[in-house]
Structures are given as structure tokens and as C-alpha cells.
Amino acid sequence: MAILQRLLAHKLAWIGLGIILCVTIAAIFAPLIAPHDPFQVDLLKKLQSPGGAFPLGTDHLGRCILSRLIYGARISLSIAVAAMTLGVTLGLLAGMVAGYVGGKLDALIMRLCDVLLAFPQLILSLAIVGILGAGAFNIVIALSIAQWAWYARIMRSKVLWVKESNFVKAAIVSGTRSFPLMLKHVLPHAISEIIVLASLDLGVTILQISGLSFLGLGIQPPTPEWGAMINDGREFFRSEPGIMFYPGMMIFMTVLAFNLVGDALRDALDPRSSQRVKMEDLESKLQHQV
Amino acid sequence: MQHYIVRRILQLIPVLLGISLITFLLIQLMPSDPAIVVLRVNQVPVTEAAIAAMRERLGLNRPLPIQYFDWLWHVLHLDFGNSYVTGEPVLQEVLHYAPVTLKLTCFTAILILLIALPAGILAALYKNSMFDQMSRMFAYTGTAIPSFWLGFLLIYLFSLKLKLFPVMGSGTLAHFVLPAITLAWGPAAICTRLLRSSMLDSLSQNYVLYARARGVFERMVIGQHVFKNALLPVVTFFGLSFAHLLSGAVIVENVFALPGVGRFMVKAILSRDYPVIQCFVCLSAFLFVSVNLIVDLVYGYLDPRIRLGGVNESAH
Numbered sequence: 020m021a022i023l024q025r026l027l028a029h030k031l032a033w034i035g036l037g038i039i040l041c042v043t044i045a046a047i048f049a050p051l052i053a054p055h056d057p058f059q060v061d062l063l064k065k066l067q068s069p070g071g072a073f074p075l076g077t078d079h080l081g082r083c084i085l086s087r088l089i090y091g092a093r094i095s096l097s098i099a100v101a102a103m104t105l106g107v108t109l110g111l112l113a114g115m116v117a118g119y120v121g122g123k124l125d126a127l128i129m130r131l132c133d134v135l136l137a138f139p140q141l142i143l144s145l146a147i148v149g150i151l152g153a154g155a156f157n158i159v160i161a162l163s164i165a166q167w168a169w170y171a172r173i174m175r176s177k178v179l180w181v182k183e184s185n186f187v188k189a190a191i192v193s194g195t196r197s198f199p200l201m202l203k204h205v206l207p208h209a210i211s212e213i214i215v216l217a218s219l220d221l222g223v224t225i226l227q228i229s230g231l232s233f234l235g236l237g238i239q240p241p242t243p244e245w246g247a248m249i250n251d252g253r254e255f256f257r258s259e260p261g262i263m264f265y266p267g268m269m270i271f272m273t274v275l276a277f278n279l280v281g282d283a284l285r286d287a288l289d290p291r292s293s294q295r296v297k298m299e300d301l302e303s304k305l306q307h308q309v
Numbered sequence: 310m311q312h313y314i315v316r317r318i319l320q321l322i323p324v325l326l327g328i329s330l331i332t333f334l335l336i337q338l339m340p341s342d343p344a345i346v347v348l349r350v351n352q353v354p355v356t357e358a359a360i361a362a363m364r365e366r367l368g369l370n371r372p373l374p375i376q377y378f379d380w381l382w383h384v385l386h387l388d389f390g391n392s393y394v395t396g397e398p399v400l401q402e403v404l405h406y407a408p409v410t411l412k413l414t415c416f417t418a419i420l421i422l423l424i425a426l427p428a429g430i431l432a433a434l435y436k437n438s439m440f441d442q443m444s445r446m447f448a449y450t451g452t453a454i455p456s457f458w459l460g461f462l463l464i465y466l467f468s469l470k471l472k473l474f475p476v477m478g479s480g481t482l483a484h485f486v487l488p489a490i491t492l493a494w495g496p497a498a499i500c501t502r503l504l505r506s507s508m509l510d511s512l513s514q515n516y517v518l519y520a521r522a523r524g525v526f527e528r529m530v531i532g533q534h535v536f537k538n539a540l541l542p543v544v545t546f547f548g549l550s551f552a553h554l555l556s557g558a559v560i561v562e563n564v565f566a567l568p569g570v571g572r573f574m575v576k577a578i579l580s581r582d583y584p585v586i587q588c589f590v591c592l593s594a595f596l597f598v599s600v601n602l603i604v605d606l607v608y609g610y611l612d613p614r615i616r617l618g619g620v621n622e623s624a625h
Contacts, residue, residue, distance in 0.1 A: 110532055134327030137592045137601075139556040142574075146590045149578030150339050226455055233457045234575050247460060260465055267458030275453035 028287070035279030047093040054082035057090040057243045067257050078248075078262050079255050080241075085245035088269055094244045095273065098155055099224040106163035106216050110170025111206075113228030117171065118178025119201055129175065132168035140165045144227060148236050158228060159236050164219070170213060175195050177209035215284045229270050246271045313609050317602060324598060329384060333377050336583050344369060346581050350393045361557040389588035396578055399588040403570055410562070410569035414502060414554045417496075421550065424497040425543070429504025430536065436509065444501050451498025460491040460564035488565045492557050494506040495530040496550045503546055507539040514538075541611060548604040 045052060054074070061081035069076040075084040078276050087233035110210075117128040135143070178201075181187055229246025231237030238244035240251060245266040254264030312609050336343065344363035364370050368379065373519050383390065389399040432444040467487060468476045474487050511517065520530045559571030566572070570589065577585035 064406065085625040130323060130327060133324055134331055137324055137328055137598050138331075138590065139553060139597055141559065142590060142593050145559065145574070145578065146335060146586050149581075149586055150335060150583070152340065176314070222453065226453075229455055230457065232449065233455075234560065236564060236575070238580060246455070246457070249455075251459070253461075256461060256465065257469060260461075261459070265462055267455060270455045270458065271453055273449075274455075275449060278453050 029283035031279045031294070032225050032283030037275040038272055038276035042092050042269075042276070043096065045089045046096045048224070049089045049093050052061065053083070053086035053089045056084040057082060057087040058241055060085070066255065066262075067300060069261065075265055076259075076261050077258075078251065084262065084265055087248060088265055089247070091243045091245045091248065092265065092273075094155075094238060094242060095225050095270075098158060098228050098238075099221055102159045102162035102166070102224055103227075104168035104216055104222055105159060106149055107170050107257070109163060109167035111174050111213065112174075113167065113211075114171040114174025115178055115201055116206065118175040119197065125175070129172065132171050135165070135168040135174075138165070141227065144231065145234075145236065148231055153236050154241055155238060158231060159283075161231075162224060162227060166224075171215070173213060173216065174209055177212065177222065178205055181205045181208050183217065183277065200235060211288055218277060218284060219281030222274040222281065225270065225277070310610065313405060314606060317609075318607055320506065321598060321602060325595070328591065328594045328598070329381055330377065330466045330595070332587050333380055335590065336371075336587060342369075343367060343583060346583070347393050350490040350581065355603055359387070362598070363540045372543075379514060384591065386617045389591070392577075393582045394577075402585065403573065403588055403592065403604060406568060406570045406573045409567055410555070410558050410571060413485060413492065413561070413567060413569060414489055414551065416485050417479040417492040417554055418547070418551055420489050421497045421500055421547070425500035425504055428497075428501040429543075430531075433504040433512065434531070437595030440543040444505065448498040448502045451495045454494065456491050456495070457560050457564050459485070459494060463491060464565075481495070484565075484567070488567060489562050491564070492554060495613055496554070497555075500543060500546055500550070504539060506545050507542045511535045525526055541608075545604050545608065548600055552593075552600040553597065555593055 030097035053213070061077075061080060064073075064077050064081040065079055067073055067077040067081075073083050075088070078084055078087070084124055091188065113128050113132075117125040143159040143165045145156075147164055151157040151160065163169065172173070181204065187200065190200055190204055228237055228247070233250045234245045234251060235247075238247050240247055248266040249263050250268070256263045342364075344360050344367060345355055347363055347367065348359055353359055368376060371379075380390075387400055391397060392399050392402055396404065397557065399618075408489055428447075429445055432441045435441055454549050464476055464487060468472045475481070517530060520534050521527075525533075555571075558569060559574060561567070562569040562571040563575055574586065574589045576582075577589070
């Protein structure tokens, strides 16, 4: 409860939560909110200025930009959440096994993590998507391959730490078998930090998805993905900067919101950490820079 | 110190081998047969016989481990194979595009320092002032803004409206100003905050209190004691960000149509030129690892505790 209170004391976190809520609602109720069909091409109405039936105007194919932005929230959020879930789950499992079993398996998994973390993340995802081919499913695979190692490392160190604690020793002495022990005692202790990191990463994952789509390697047109929309608007941005401006604004606001909440969450979980120099954290932010 | 250097380099060998293995296996993820891809790229009719011949030529009929060791042997001799598209050696092609990327990265690095050093110091000295709040906002925007969008905003504002800089291309120095700003934005914001918090950290140390108590001029205290000690994490960050700028360059080069390595890489991906992708991924990981090594060595040099093995191991 104290954590929640500390979290809510952050004004910026409120702003972030508000934005996330709006984007999520837009994503879920897109068909109800969007004024037009985002795929409806009408060349007679192309490149219209904002106003009238099209609050943000139309793009080069006469599609309603606002509707495409609203549907875009669906794409960005769902792919980001899917990639995070897969990456984090893989990382948790690998880290738990490595930390708990130890020995050769531990060494193997950790060396694999070392190697994966030696690649600049964006370049690794780029290469994987490039080889698998573009598309939502492949992006999820690429991002989670590039991400799981980070979580595996954190999880392993948590497991090692918890393993040494007295309550786990007590549980072992009292005959708890290893698997229930992990689920019941180790996981809850490790999960809070992981959730915080994951929520911070959700923002940068959205950034990466849109970056890949912008390069033409992610979500393909005509799907209304924000990064792909910016790429679409490139040719017209001299005369119609709006086509590019609004999707970029959406990415920026959404990522900003996730970062604000993530920062506040971290402070709430560990109030002492806010003043310390968080090198590893900065490093991870840097890794994700798109 | 020598001991430490040797140990760190020896530790690197398995990581480098792992990098090569993963880069090699990456191509195995490919859903289609590389032989068919090569045939298609070269617009040779895809027949059974042609595929078989191409598989033989590319050595794809050999067992995987043998293919790997063969590839590794060539890579160790700096031979990453030939491009599927042009038929030229891949490494030469990549190196051909390297100067533009290098220029961009260097400009960006200088820009990061020019922004972050004064901003970080001022934000720390005038903690919670208006300026500090602004630097905080700068940090939040820096980590959230998509660089491809920022790039276009800058082009729109400075090239199209104010006509200060050329729009695209790479001929003159002016062509690099906007790309460098775009690329520097995020790291500069993070670096500013990092310097601020490490300045605050060292401001609260006893040696600062002692220096002040001795009546040392405030300017001396800040310059000699606080700043010097606060610089250490910034140096690390700076070293690491240098390698990261390379991946940022992939996007920025595509926005500004700079003919650098990143743009070449994206082109290669779109035309399924796998040897180029392999080479680029391998080189960037290698660069990243080497920079990490240098940062570690510098740190080891500056901080004997790490060199002697205590701190580093217990931290992990």
C-alpha cells in the first residue's frame, strides 16, 4: 500500500497514467471512437486539411488520419505487450532455472546472455526481422529474442539472493519441493523489480516497433501503425507536414507516459534509489535509444 | 594492471566466439533457402539444377558445424564473403560507407559533450531551479522522442522554413548539423542527468566539506574536487554511448539520406543481401565489445579496487 501511495504522490506519474489510460481506451474501443474506417481509400479527398469531417485531415490516399491514429494505438500497444510478455517470460524462466539449478546449465545460460547482450539491441532486432521477414509476428519474435537476456540476468541474481535468505532455507529444511518453492517463495520476491523494468521497457519497445516500421521492416502498410504512417508521410511532408506530425506525436506521448510511470514506479519501490547514480539503468536506456 | 588487461582480454574470447556463432546461426533462421535467394537476386531462373549447383557453390551441402568453422576461418581473415547483389567483398563495401557514419558519430559525440557538460553542471549547482527543471524535462523528452520524427521536425523547421541548413545529402559539413543534433538529443539528455546526479553525489562528500572548511574558493572546490570526481561515470557513459550511436545512426541516416553504413544495412536487408547483414551485425557487436573493454580498462586504471578483482565480481 505504501508503494501505491508513494506512486500516487508523483504528479508526473498521474500525467503518465492519464495518457496511458487514454491510449488504452482508444486501442480497445477503436471501432466505436474512430470517426471513419482507417482503411477507407478515397482519392477524391486526399491531403485534406484538418477540419470538418476529418478532424486531423486526410493522408495521401484520402484516409482519415485521426481514425488511423486511433487504430494505430491498437497495433502499437498489442505488439509491444506481446513482445514484452514473451521476452519477460522467457527471461524469467531462463533466469529462474539458471539461478536455481546452477552448475553447468547456469553457466551455459549466462554465457548465452552475455553474448546476446554484446549485440547492440536495435541492430540485433533489425537483423532478425530482416532475416525472418517483416510482419507483426516476426517483430514480436525479434524483440523478445533481443530482450530476454536482460531479464534472465536480473532474475538469476534475484533468485541467488533469495536462495540465500533464511525463509527459503527454512522452507527447504521443512521439506518443500523445489518447484513449489520457486513459485511460492522466489518468484514473488523477484517479480516487483521485473515489473518495473518491464513497464519502463514497454515505452521503448513501442519506440523500437515504430522505428522498425519506419524503416519499412516492421508493420507493413496499409496497416495503420504509427511508425509506418510517418514513413508514408515522408514524401508529402513539405506540403502536408501533418501526416507525419500526428503519428510522431502519438509515439512521443505514449512512450513519454510509460517512462514517467516507470520512473515513478521505480522510485516508489525503492525510494533511496532516486538520488543514486544508476549506471546500469542508464545503460539500458541507452541500449534502447531509437 | 597488466594482469588485469590480460585477464579481461582472455575473458573476451568466449564472448567473441559466441558472437560469431550467433551471427552465423542468424542466417539459419531464414525461412527460405539461401541458394534460391541468391538465384532470385541475380535473376537466374530458379530450377532444380540451378539450386543444386548454387548450393554446391555456396557450400550449403556440408554439415552445419563444418560450414560454421569454414565461415569463422574466413571471418578471422577478414573475409565476410561476397555481396549477393554486387558480388563485391562485403567488408570492402561496408568500409566504403564507414567514413560518413564515423563523421556523423564524431560530430554527435562532440555535440553531446557540448550540451551535457555545461547543462549537467548548472543543473547540479542550481538544484531544483528553473534550469534544473528544464533539464529534467529535456531528459524526459530525450528518452521518449522517436529520432526519425525529431529528424523530420528539425528538417521542417530549420531547412524548409528557416532555410538554414540543406535538406538532405552529405556533401558539406552543414549537412551533418541536423543529423548530429537528432542523434545527440537522447544521449545528451541522459548524460546531462547523469552528470547532475554524480555532481550532487560528490558535492555531498566529506572532502568537499573539508575543502570548504579550509576556505578554498568555491570555484576551486567545484572545479578541482567535485567536477573531477563526478566525471568518472560520465566517461563510462560516453564510451558506451559511442558504440550505441552506431545503431542510432541506422535510423538517422535513413531520415537524412546520408550514405552511411546504417543506410547500406537497411538497403541490404530489403534486398535480402544476407552476407552484408551478417558482416554488419558481427562488426557492430565486435565494436560494442571492444568499447566495453576499453571502458573497463580505463575504469580499472582509475579505480584499483576493480583491477584487483574485488568489486567487479561481487557486483554481479
